[in-house]
Amino acid sequence: MGDLWEVFVRPKRGLAHVHVGSIHATDAAMALRNARDVYTRRQEGVSLWVVPSAEITASSPDEQDSFFDPAADKAYRHPTFYEVPDGLHI
Amino acid sequence: MGYPRVVSTFDDLIAANERVEPRDEMPDAYRATLVRQIAQHAHSEIIGMQPEGNWLTRAPSLRRKAILLAKVQDEAGHGLYLYAAAETLGVSRDELLDALHAGKQKYSSIFNYPTLTWADIGAIGWLVDGAAIVNQVPLCRCSYGPYARAMVRVCKEESFHQRQGFELLHTLSHGTEAQHAMAQDAVDRWWWPSLMMFGPPDDASTHTGQSMAWGIKRFSNDTLRQRFVDMTVPQAEALGLTLPDPELRWNEERSSWDFGEIDFTELFEVVKGNGPCNAQRLAHRVRAHEEGAWVREAASAYAEKRAAREVA
Numbered sequence: 001m002g003d004l005w006e007v008f009v010r011p012k013r014g015l016a017h018v019h020v021g022s023i024h025a026t027d028a029a030m031a032l033r034n035a036r037d038v039y040t041r042r043q044e045g046v047s048l049w050v051v052p053s054a055e056i057t058a059s060s061p062d063e064q065d066s067f068f069d070p071a072a073d074k075a076y077r078h079p080t081f082y083e084v085p086d087g088l089h090i
Numbered sequence: 091m092g093y094p095r096v097v098s099t100f101d102d103l104i105a106a107n108e109r110v111e112p113r114d115e116m117p118d119a120y121r122a123t124l125v126r127q128i129a130q131h132a133h134s135e136i137i138g139m140q141p142e143g144n145w146l147t148r149a150p151s152l153r154r155k156a157i158l159l160a161k162v163q164d165e166a167g168h169g170l171y172l173y174a175a176a177e178t179l180g181v182s183r184d185e186l187l188d189a190l191h192a193g194k195q196k197y198s199s200i201f202n203y204p205t206l207t208w209a210d211i212g213a214i215g216w217l218v219d220g221a222a223i224v225n226q227v228p229l230c231r232c233s234y235g236p237y238a239r240a241m242v243r244v245c246k247e248e249s250f251h252q253r254q255g256f257e258l259l260h261t262l263s264h265g266t267e268a269q270h271a272m273a274q275d276a277v278d279r280w281w282w283p284s285l286m287m288f289g290p291p292d293d294a295s296t297h298t299g300q301s302m303a304w305g306i307k308r309f310s311n312d313t314l315r316q317r318f319v320d321m322t323v324p325q326a327e328a329l330g331l332t333l334p335d336p337e338l339r340w341n342e343e344r345s346s347w348d349f350g351e352i353d354f355t356e357l358f359e360v361v362k363g364n365g366p367c368n369a370q371r372l373a374h375r376v377r378a379h380e381e382g383a384w385v386r387e388a389a390s391a392y393a394e395k396r397a398a399r400e401v402a
Contacts, residue, residue: 002389020243021175026389026390027393027396027397030389038170041163041167042247058113060113061113
């Protein structure tokens with residue numbers, strides 16, 4: 001029944017919302033209520049987001065190499081790329 | 091995945107013990123195996139509400155009733171986590187429910203046994219949920235990401251289920267003589283069916299080899315069954331109850347408990363549909379689905395009306 005919605009829970013203040021699963025609902029209000037009943041029966045969250053699954057645009061796993069490639073040859077973006085004298089804490 | 095990134099094929103992921111995610115390419119047979127297993131698991135959760143729901147209105151105290159309600163509600167939640175995981179494989183929940191109702195997909199045979207007394211609620215929590223935990227904990231490391239993540243949630247909640255069952259039986263076992271006898275009778279009836287929950291013996295299990303190669307299954311049926319027996323024997327002692335197996339004895343050499351032969355012809359009969367409650371369970375599920383049709387229709391009609399009003 002209804003469309004598929006993705007559910008995101010903020011476990012506690014200071015943490016980001018995290019994807020926990022999906023839910024069926026005919027509208028946003030029902031999606032929120034169903035998400036509460038299914039994913040937060042034990043105080044797992046202080047805030048909920050529900051998003052229609054069809055509204056999510058995702059990168060394709062087939063493009064893994066080309067899509068993320070620009071990062072692969074830029075090792076200098078990582079601190080471990082740099083040599084520092086032994087015994088120094090930088 | 092480390093740095094720098096590389097594209098991984100299905101075989102790479104399995105070999106590296108990495109998780110497969112919904113949009114990754116995967117062999118059709120892997121997908122079909124997961125759909126079959128996750129659907130069966132989801133169906134078991136919602137059919138499993140029936141034997142316990144049977145005692146909700148007859149719980150002996152408000153405390154026990156609140157606990158049992160929470161547990162039955164959890165089973166519904168577990169079903170929903172699992173249907174959601176199955177849907178990431180490209181099937182719809184409606185299709186899966188139709189398949190259950192038509193008898194094309196199965197659920198765990200354990201739920202085809204009746205709950206005759208209140209002590210059965212304790213035995214189900216302690217033994218049936220105990221066996222389920224032993225089966226499910228390794229599934230938290232299953233190669234398919236959404237299934238593994240659903241199992242993490244399920245396992246966290248199952249431990250409450252098992253402990254409430256143990257406590258219930260402990261109370262009965264240390265109560266009056268009649269209460270103790272009732273607890274013993276429930277354990278006598280649920281022990282062997284619980285051992286059968288792990289499936290046929292390894293040499294007769296058709297799916298085990300492939301499922302283990304794919305990282306869906308981590309341990310064989312017999313390995314998990316032995317783990318359950320070893321875990322349960324000392325608990326039975328603490329309960330002051332006897333497990334109905336005269337051949338149960340400690341094997342020093344194996345550091346494990348030896349147990350008697352399981353009558354698998356019974357399991358196969360129940361799987362075939364000849365258990366005490368098969369027809370009743372399915373008929374009840376179908377009736378609940380049909381009687382709930384108006385709720386689904388009303389919700390859809392309401393949503394459509396609201397959407398039309400917003401457009402206007």
